[in-house]
Amino acid sequence: MSLQDFLSSLDGLVADAADAFQAATDTDSLEEARVRFLGQKSGALRDIQKQMGSIEASDRKTAGMRLNQTKNAIQTAFGEAKDRLGQADQGGIDPTFDPSLPGVRPELGHVHPITQTIEHLMEIMGRMGFEAAEGPEVEDPWHNFVALNIPEDHPARDPLDNFYLATASKGADLGGEGSQLLRSQTSTVQIRVMENRQPPIRVISLGRVYRPDAPDATHFPMFHQMEGLFVDRHVTMANLKTVLRVFAENYLGTDVDIRFRPSFFPFTEPSVEVDFYWNGTWVEFGGAGMVDPNVFEAVGYDPEQYSGFAFGLGVERLCMRRHGITDIRDLYSGDLRFLRQF
Numbered sequence: 001m002s003l004q005d006f007l008s009s010l011d012g013l014v015a016d017a018a019d020a021f022q023a024a025t026d027t028d029s030l031e032e033a034r035v036r037f038l039g040q041k042s043g044a045l046r047d048i049q050k051q052m053g054s055i056e057a058s059d060r061k062t063a064g065m066r067l068n069q070t071k072n073a074i075q076t077a078f079g080e081a082k083d084r085l086g087q088a089d090q091g092g093i094d095p096t097f098d099p100s101l102p103g104v105r106p107e108l109g110h111v112h113p114i115t116q117t118i119e120h121l122m123e124i125m126g127r128m129g130f131e132a133a134e135g136p137e138v139e140d141p142w143h144n145f146v147a148l149n150i151p152e153d154h155p156a157r158d159p160l161d162n163f164y165l166a167t168a169s170k171g172a173d174l175g176g177e178g179s180q181l182l183r184s185q186t187s188t189v190q191i192r193v194m195e196n197r198q199p200p201i202r203v204i205s206l207g208r209v210y211r212p213d214a215p216d217a218t219h220f221p222m223f224h225q226m227e228g229l230f231v232d233r234h235v236t237m238a239n240l241k242t243v244l245r246v247f248a249e250n251y252l253g254t255d256v257d258i259r260f261r262p263s264f265f266p267f268t269e270p271s272v273e274v275d276f277y278w279n280g281t282w283v284e285f286g287g288a289g290m291v292d293p294n295v296f297e298a299v300g301y302d303p304e305q306y307s308g309f310a311f312g313l314g315v316e317r318l319c320m321r322r323h324g325i326t327d328i329r330d331l332y333s334g335d336l337r338f339l340r341q342f
């Protein structure tokens, strides 16, 4: 091969390679063009290099120099094409992307304020030796009323004051033996625990209760209670007051006072309303009393041997007082602006 032919095929190669690199629209097609021109085994440049042997010995030096220049030129063209595609790739993802903007904080869920309160209450009562017990939210009249000394004709059993379940009422009469209702108080769990265990008993039960109240700032048809039950020999009203005082001091703060007002519940005798004094006012938090002997008899305990106290406090009221919440509906509106504060 003459030097002249050799050099002109080198020139043609540079032009062809530059065109091919220019035409590449993505990294795959660019790579394919690179292999075609610069590939070690069968690239076009390699093929021309093989012709070197057929060139006149005196011309070989010149041919070698031009071959190197050609190789450099093709490599430079490849590098430029690669840069061009790299930049287009970045811009192609999102041309409006601004890396200097502050990041978007990932949304993390968190525990509802009532659940937080329940966990806190369990922790405080746990330190006083009360273990948590649970019962079903759909109850029968025995656990919600009868065993709690609430007889058939008692106004608390009125269908207007309870959520009886329609399915159960088809055959049975509403409120009668075979009916079912959403429990109206957690005192049901007292019965369930005593039916299954012997004293001494020290339990709390935290859960939902249901009453057909129209919602307003202090009422909601579903709310939570913390029920407490302590049964042993020689349990007194003084024990009740001490437990509630220690509880209130732990939950609300040391400057809390407690007061009992005489009241009536069918399942306790005597019965009291429980008030806590905090931040300048007395607030009623629930009811309490000494377990009525009729309740002990209903679960098969001997009232001559055992005595006990029970209490039921409103969880929403505790939570609201502690956090300065003024409307119970805020807790159940699902409004994130409210919930995010806890």
Ligand code: PHE
Pocket: 184, 185, 186, 187, 227, 265, 268, 286, 287, 288, 289, 310, 311, 312, 313
């Ligand atoms: N169950 C009562 C209520 O819902 C509260 C209570 C519980 C009273 C235990 C006395 C003893 O109002």
